[in-house]
Amino acid sequence: MKYILMMNTMKAGCEPFPDWSKKDLQTHIAFMIDLNKRLRESGELVSAEGLAFPDQARLVRAGKDGMPVTDGVFPEGKEFLAGYWIVDVDTPERAYAVAAQASAAPGPGGVPLNMPIEVRPVMSGPPPEFF
DSSP states (O other): OEEEEEEEESOTTSOSSTTOOHHHHHHHHHHHHHHHHHHHHTTOEEEEEEOOOGGGOOEEEEOTTSOEEEEOOOTTSSOEEEEEEEEEOSSHHHHHHHHHHHHTOBOGGGOBOOOOEEEEEOOSSSOGGGO
């Protein structure tokens, strides 16, 4: 079954990695690259992406004429979606284990960040009762 693991991080509106040294950033990025490599090698990784910071986000909806209407930026949020993984694993417990690994990514001084990772099943289609 597929799951999306969403990495929610820092307060929106903050500078990205404000006080991190170059070494801490390199260590963090190397950890994420290694995690993705291990998931790819195990055949569990479907997709993984880091996302731009909220100052580049826009909310879009269709206007009366069907043309896009944009709104944003909304940096007042407490945290924001920094990236995600889609994994294809046999059990929810395995998805939780992968999320825990991602959560423990190193931060300043190598201390695990223990970031919240939201885990949700990916629906393969509408429920059968809607057919």
